[in-house]
Amino acid sequence: MGDAKTLRYEQLAADVRQLIDDGLLKAGERLPSVRETCARRGISPSTVFQAYGLLELHGLVEARARSGYYVRAQRRPARALPAPAVPNLEAAEVSVSELAFDLIESTRDPQVVPLGSAFPGAHLFxxxxxxxxxxxxxxxxxxxxxxxxxxxxxxxxxxxxxxxxxxxxxxxxxxxxxxxxxxxxxxxxxxxxxxxxxxxxxxxxxxxxxxxxxxxxxxxxxxxxxxxxxxxxxxxxxxxxxxxxxxxxxxxxxxxxxxxxxxxxxxxxxxxxxxxxxxxxxxxxxxxxxxxxxxxxxxxxxxxxxxxxxxxxxxxxxxxxxxxxxxxxxxxxxxxxxxxxxxxxxxxxxxxxxxxxxxxxxxxGGYERHLRQLRGALAAAQQRAWRLVERHFPAGTRVTRPAGGYFVWLQLPAQVDALALHHRAMALGISTAPGVLFSADRRFVHHLRLNVGHPGDARVEAALRRLGELATEAASR
Amino acid sequence: MGDAKTLRYEQLAADVRQLIDDGLLKAGERLPSVRETCARRGISPSTVFQAYGLLELHGLVEARARSGYYVRAQRRPARALPAPAVPNLEAAEVSVSELAFDLIESTRDPQVVPLGSAFPGAHLFxxxxxxxxxxxxxxxxxxxxxxxxxxxxxxxxxxxxxxxxxxxxxxxxxxxxxxxxxxxxxxxxxxxxxxxxxxxxxxxxxxxxxxxxxxxxxxxxxxxxxxxxxxxxxxxxxxxxxxxxxxxxxxxxxxxxxxxxxxxxxxxxxxxxxxxxxxxxxxxxxxxxxxxxxxxxxxxxxxxxxxxxxxxxxxxxxxxxxxxxxxxxxxxxxxxxxxxxxxxxxxxxxxxxxxxxxxxxxxxGGYERHLRQLRGALAAAQQRAWRLVERHFPAGTRVTRPAGGYFVWLQLPAQVDALALHHRAMALGISTAPGVLFSADRRFVHHLRLNVGHPGDARVEAALRRLGELATEAASR
Structure with missing residues (x-):
């Protein structure tokens, strides 16, 4: 499905990647500023942000606060990945539906910030x-x-x-x-x-x-x-x-x-x-x-x-x-x-x-174009979410950096009960998907799945920040 | 849901029923001719036929070839009803799906006359x-x-x-x-x-x-x-x-x-x-x-x-x-x-x-009106189907006369294997629903369910006639 035209942000990302691969932009060097790039290529700032976001997603560059984007020394994510689970290999009877049912019920309320939802923002469609x-x-x-x-x-x-x-x-x-x-x-x-x-x-x-x-x-x-x-x-x-x-x-x-x-x-x-x-x-x-x-x-x-x-x-x-x-x-x-x-x-x-x-x-014939825009929007949204997790979640929080989709999976410090955190967040109108949902034997008690596929929803950024604060409080008790 | 306006054919049927109930039209008497009624009430012949068909459905009148409609002496159907089954009361494992699957497959072909279908004619919707x-x-x-x-x-x-x-x-x-x-x-x-x-x-x-x-x-x-x-x-x-x-x-x-x-x-x-x-x-x-x-x-x-x-x-x-x-x-x-x-x-x-x-x-707000038209059309279609069954199916055939829906259920003479008849009919492009489908232990071997909810489809009338001939052949062997 690679026959559709390359979008502008993809082209810009590919050009910058080429500069990095060719050694013309080195580790620690600053990328051309957004303003400069807009002027040079006649494109909008949001296109440049999408392109740089894509490069960040691929681990090639990183954003520094009030400074710009820099080529990364290494491609490892800043936060460690969650530890792989050692599952219980005994066959287990399954019953998570009551909790899942409640979760879906909770996401029906448009007032609730849908970090626990399974769907990306509907405005993307x-x-x-x-x-x-x-x-x-x-x-x-x-x-x-x-x-x-x-x-x-x-x-x-x-x-x-x-x-x-x-x-x-x-x-x-x-x-x-x-x-x-x-x-x-x-x-x-x-x-x-x-x-x-x-x-x-x-x-x-x-x-x-x-x-x-x-x-x-x-x-x-x-x-x-x-x-x-x-x-x-x-x-x-x-x-x-x-x-x-x-x-x-x-x-x-x-x-x-x-x-x-x-x-x-x-x-x-x-x-x-x-x-x-x-x-x-x-x-x-x-x-x-x-x-x-x-x-x-x-x-x-x-x-x-x-x-x-x-x-x-x-x-x-x-x-x-x-x-x-x-x-x-x-x-x-x-x-x-x-x-x-x-x-x-x-x-x-x-x-x-x-x-x-x-x-x-x-x-x-518009499907490929829609998909490209959707992918770009979701990748950019993941970027922003990672930065917020980086900044607001307690030390020791581990986070996945997937190369697609719109979920991140957090492993919180061992003091944090994610289900309790979920309930505290729900009381503030923020849904999450607590880790116990994701296993037949209710492991993953320190884990959360967060839906970060809601670009442009200011409530989501505020909610991620608030959730990080709640987790930090819980971790310091 | 009786708040919608009474349709003209329903009003006519109600009026005639009242005449019968009041003894003003007696058993054996002829109903006013279609032409006369059209002229008197300023309605179309098809409205009169729908009204008389409805009365026939209720067993109040009967049609006589080239003569008109007559008040019936009794309300019993001309054909006997199928005998109630004496079921096997042992719990049975169930497996009719293969045959049902084939039946549904067969009705997908628009060339096949859909007497075996579960849906009424799509033009009714x-x-x-x-x-x-x-x-x-x-x-x-x-x-x-x-x-x-x-x-x-x-x-x-x-x-x-x-x-x-x-x-x-x-x-x-x-x-x-x-x-x-x-x-x-x-x-x-x-x-x-x-x-x-x-x-x-x-x-x-x-x-x-x-x-x-x-x-x-x-x-x-x-x-x-x-x-x-x-x-x-x-x-x-x-x-x-x-x-x-x-x-x-x-x-x-x-x-x-x-x-x-x-x-x-x-x-x-x-x-x-x-x-x-x-x-x-x-x-x-x-x-x-x-x-x-x-x-x-x-x-x-x-x-x-x-x-x-x-x-x-x-x-x-x-x-x-x-x-x-x-x-x-x-x-x-x-x-x-x-x-x-x-x-x-x-x-x-x-x-x-x-x-x-x-x-x-x-x-x-058009639903009630649609339903009334649909009911009228299906009732009239049942009338025509009964007359065809009456005329073309072998002596001893029993048939249901339901007061709604669009199926008739036939019990054919004991010599007729309905599944074999179904296969013969299918070879001629006519589907039926053989009785064995309707029981876990494959009884009802002389039975057929026919969909008569396809008014105006000339193929259906021809198919009913042909099916009756096939059944008559099978019965006389």
Whole structure:
């Protein structure tokens, strides 16, 4: 998906990177000032800030207060990364849903600052273009479409998705795709297609609480596997686990894992798929953040390495184009027909108007441009959030610096109970996602996931500052 | 919902009924001719045919070829009703999904005459008005709506639904409604809220194949209870069953049951609810056909008699307003919060654009008028279908005459294997829904469910005739 035009801030970032790579800008040297660069290139200050923010995200430069941007001596993040967890390898019954339910309830209140939310700022999405597309598409919605879209979804949208995957080097079979009510339904159907109640499913540690909820709903047992904040699932630990016990499936997010933001390098994804193929274990790949990369190209999904149809790949438009439209999909390999049958039994088909709206929007050709803007905005927002964490959180706080998505994962000093902190923050109208949500056995008691994907929301910056102060108070008690 | 204006054909039908009730038109007497009535009342012939069709539906008059309409001596249908089934009361493992899946696949082909389809003719629905509403609503879809609609659905639509129920005398609690991806998802969530794998669920005999599929998906066991083609579930048989074994839930369609079309009289619905309350067994009420009554007012749902929150009432707009929009709901009584939590775990939320489109459409005020037209068209289509069955199906064929919906259920002579007939018909491009689909133990081998809700489709009339000929051939072998 690299065919769209390079945006101005990307071009500027690439030019500066080149200067650094060529040694023309050295460690400790100051970057050209924003004002100077605006004048020289005829661009706006916000474009320069986006470009410098992108370079900061990649660890190439750093901002110094009231001074400007400087080339960094080394690419290591200023704050240490959270320590990888040593999970409990016993299969655990799952029940985090009550807490997660409360969390989602709390984010419904528009007065609450949504650091605990799972969605980026809604103003980042092209709702107006989608509405125009929806109006066009709904006028064309004809009688026959209702039955012909049963149950796999609108054929036009499925074709458009297959083309996008093909451009990424992922070949999907013609009947492999099933459009679902968001990725959440896709993941549910895929998991049910390959498991029976009581089965063991391997998840990351920490893992997205919704995965735990789905396991709970399907009466499955979770085994967690150590997950590195940068490189994702520990393959050696996984190999050992697979040798030791029967596993029905793995549910992983190899690209910008929620909550860690970990990105498995392509070679590790390939090794993961090969390991699972060796054991005949299906991989349910949750790829909802795959489009939100801050690097130069889209990381390939694990599905790209799947030669045996054992990867059940799930994604959606909810985080990258159209929140609230609930259009997701599963490309379930050899389990595609089973998934389609389960779809029929559980919700018959996915609503047509949102599918047709998105299909029309994609055909209009603005999607790549929107994605580039979204990625730039999210990367810049992460920058600002890191600076605030740096400045306002207590010494000893560890923080992830993911290369995509819009979450940061904090490990607070050992004196800080993150759930108590969450409740104190909620009382001040600030939601967070406390770490206990992200594990079946309620570990991660000093951890928080923060959504930093709300650029331009002044309340978010104030809330991050206030949260840091609360954490500092708690740490000093 | 009787506040909308009476349509002309309804007024004419009411006037004629009054003449009959008053003895001014006696058994065997001819009704005023269509031409005469048109002239007298200044209405069109089709209005007169609709009115006379409605009276025929109610068993008050009958059409005689090339002669006109006559007052009937008795209200019994010309064809006998199918014999009530004597179900196997052993709990059965369920697996009809493969056949149902094939059936749905077959109805996707627009070349196939959809007698096996579950949907009425798509031209009966106001897609253009909905599209206008959708265009308006999507322009208004604002950022905040996405999170505030989590997970129960758009507040405006839920309020509109509550008002409709209140007008019918059904009081729903403010937080009782959850908007779902069609009634199918609602039924799944409700069933899961009150059962665990292995539990026994009572269904009607015959029952809608989707119910069997959902039981299969949730690993539940089905016990069938005898169901009268006119009056629905046999309450004595149910009472005995409840005394005899532990039952986790009942899943019934008390209004225009699929496939029988049975309508439980209000008093029987009340007795059903009281019986289940006595045993503490929840009733999952599938009410998707409730708006499609051919009588003068909407039959109350069982939910109207629920004083203890034990009725989990499910319905949708898919059969009465907006197929393909996948907007359904559950009003789950004391299980409402559990249903909402399961909704969050299984698909997070229902797509907003279709909800907002329908919300806007309802606010425009055309819904009652649409429903009246739809009811009239379906009732007239049933008339024509009965006449064709009368004329072309073999002697000994029994047929239901439901007072709503758009299905007829045929019991063919004992020589006719309905599944074989289905396959022969499919080879000629005619789909049917063979009886074996409607039972966990594949009884109803001489039965067919036919969708007669395709008025104006000339292929349907030809197909009914051809199907009758095939059945006659099979019966005479």
């Amino acid at each position: 092209p709702f107006e273009s989608l509405a125009r597309s929806g109006a066009r598409a709904m006028r064309r919605l004809k009688a026959g479409a209702v039955t012909s879209a049963l149950t796999a979804g609108d054929a036009g949208l499925r074709d458009a998705l297959r083309r996008r995957y093909a451009l990424q080097g992922v070949a999907l079979a013609p009947d492999e795709l099933v459009i679902t009510n968001g990725a959440m339904e896709a993941l549910n159907l895929c998991l049910q297609a390959v498991t029976a109640p009581g089965d063991v499913v391997v998840v990351e540690s920490p893992t997205f609480y919704a995965a735990l909820q789905v396991l709970e709903r399907l009466r499955l047992r979770a085994v967690e596997v150590a997950t590195d904040p940068r490189e994702g699932v520990d393959l050696a630990a996984l190999a050992e686990l697979l040798d030791r016990q029967r596993v029905a499936a793995c549910w992983f997010m190899p690209t910008f894992q929620n909550p860690l933001g970990a990105l498995m390098p392509a070679a590790r994804k390939q090794a993961l798929v090969e390991l699972l193929q060796h054991h005949g274990v299906p991989l349910i790949e949750d790829d909802v953040y795959g489009e939100l990369y801050a690097s130069e190209r889209r990381p390939p999904p694990a599905k790209a390495f799947d030669s045996q149809g054992l990867v059940l790949h799930c994604a959606s438009f909810s985080k990258c184009l159209a929140p609230g439209y609930r259009v997701g999909w599963a490309a379930a390999g050899r389990h595609a027909r089973a998934v389609q049958r389960l779809k029929m039994m559980s919700s018959l088909a996915t609503a047509l108007p949102p599918q047709l709206a998105i299909g029309d929007y994609l055909a209009q | 106001p897609f253009e008005s909905l599209a206008r509403s959708g265009a308006r609503a999507m322009r208004r879809l604002k950022a905040g709506a996405v999170t505030s609609a989590l997970t129960a659905g758009d507040a405006g639509l839920r309020d509109a639904l509550r008002r409709r129920y209140a007008l019918q005398g059904v009081a729903l609690a403010p937080d009782e409604l959850v908007i779902t991806n069609g009634a199918m998802e609602a039924l799944n969530l409700c069933l899961q809220a009150v059962t665990a794998p292995g539990d026994v669920v009572v269904v009607e005999s015959p029952t809608f194949y989707a119910a069997l599929q959902v039981l299969e998906r949730l690993r539940l066991r089905a016990v069938e209870v005898a169901t009268d083609p006119r009056e629905g579930v046999d309450l004595a048989a149910l009472a005995e069953l409840l005394d005899r074994q532990r039952v986790a839930a009942c899943w019934f369609m008390p209004t225009f049951q699929n496939p029988l079309g049975a309508l439980m009289p209000a008093a029987r619905k009340q007795a059903l609810v009281e019986l289940l309350q006595h045993h503490g067994v929840p009733l999952i009420e599938d009410d998707v056909y409730g708006e499609l009554y051919a009588s003068e007012r909407r039959p109350p749902p069982a939910k109207a008699f629920d004083s203890q929150g034990l009725v989990l009432h499910c319905a949708s707009f898919s059969k009465c307003l907006a197929p393909g929009y996948r907007v359904g709901w559950a009003a789950a009584g004391r299980h409402a919060r559990a249903v909402q939590r399961l909704k969050m775990m299984s698909s997070l939320a229902t797509a907003l654009p279709p909800q907002l489109a329908i919300g806007d459409y309802l606010a425009q």
